[in-house]
Amino acid sequence: MAKKNLSSPLLASWQPPVGNRATAFSLAALDPAAKPWSSGDKEADKARVDALAMELDTLQDQFYADRRFKLLVVLQGTDTSGKDGTLRSVFSRTSPLGVHTIGWKAPSAADKAHDYLWRIHQAVPGAGEMVIFNRSHYEDVLVPVVNGWITPAQTRQRYQQINDFERMLSETGTVILKFMLHIGFEEQRERLQERVDDPAKHWKFSMDDLTVRKQWGDYQKAYQALLRATSTAHAPWTIVPANSKTHRNLMIATVVRDTLKKLKLRYPPSDPRLAGLKIR
Template identity: 45%
Template sequence: MPIPSISQVRRTLIVPHGKPFDLAARDTGDRSLFEDKENAKTSLKKDAAVINELKDRLYAGKKRSVLVVLQGMDTAGKSGTIKGVFADTTPLGMEVKAFKAPSTNELARDYLWRVHDAVPRKGHIGIFDRSHYEDVLVVKVRGFAPPEAIAERYAQINAFEKHLTENGVVIVKCMLNVGYAEQGIRLQERLIEPHKRWKFNPADLEDRALWSDFMAAYETALSRCSTRHAPWYVIPSDSRSRRNAMIARLVRGALEDMDLEWPDPGHDAGDFTIV
């Protein structure tokens, strides 16, 4: 089976702008793009190599940047995605930010302050492990902010992302859509397997008990904030290898769309003699 084109992956996974959206209709185990797991692994390996080359061009040019937003329930595979998609990418020009509960200093400022500060510099690829969308997801479900404040944030986030894209930041937003049953299996793995036990957080079970509320919050955020300048892509994430392959296709596509070229250093090789 041939590797799906980048345009095909985009069409299949995108959340349409300005149209009704039903998150429950998106199959967390969908294999329509990568029916065969080995095909997904082959695709990922090829894309990872190209991503590394294009990242070097991006870094050398220092004119634009790429922001990859990874959002999903616990065990959806945010850190695994970073490890897989960027397996061949050298650290130079890479930035990863994991958003945890805000500090006292961050809480004293507007909710986007700490996010804007973490936006990748020109020439860099930045990856958000969780993001500003926590402020319309966990903050909404847990009631950490009043409903009227939450209602205003969707437009604020859209305006913030539009500002970024108008200033040279290409945004790739991926919702890692893992199923309830699969999450249960992965949480159990964290309890049993020694190398995963450190990841287990009892608070994850509290969020699991609020699954339907979180899914409703995700559906609203995805439908309200999938814009033409920064669309959302819903990634079937019950299969780790397929998840990584799909996201790699999207990241590679974003970099290729930038038409990156090596910058002109302003001199020719013949201008110098090395002795």
């Protein structure tokens, strides 16, 4: 299968501009049904996702041995956008040694007794680790904003605090990849209906999902605002058109793979005593 030309202009077209140009970014202008990374052959794309998952396993082994870097992958999106599915497919071959997933829920009483980033900072990766966030600290500039729990001034303050936090992580060796899984309103309806119709998926469905769905427009506005304010040179956002689950996985796996390759990972120097050593 011919590989897609994954040039930086292609990726940049799915990333909000940084700085003064950010105000021109429109989430609504990006089609959630687009498939810019697809070959046009779904089965070939699925095979490519599996091959990328195996490649990520090899790179993760080098990453863990190298220990010069840390990797934080943020998966953010509305209900049913495919965060769990991404984890199952993209990271299906990686060893649990050095790879950790954290699913963020509503803050506990202990969390609320501290600043909103307190629990997040405790979970960021250590040297050689990859940590994948299923939801993230960005919930704190989504849910409170849509529900009017914080003021616009407090929202802007949180944007700046998050940018400062991520810059500190970046400056101390953490590579940050942030993916916003972008699905359409009708696609979400179909996926929610699947959960209702399938008893094996009832555990995934909450009646609160219907309340949040009624706030779709407000959440889209909140997403657009945070994407404009928090896509930075050290921690850019990538919007992933995710109506197609296969395309979603292919795009994210490719970006993660390409990012790891650019780090020029290496194994630590071998012990010179191993040269010619024969085990008896």
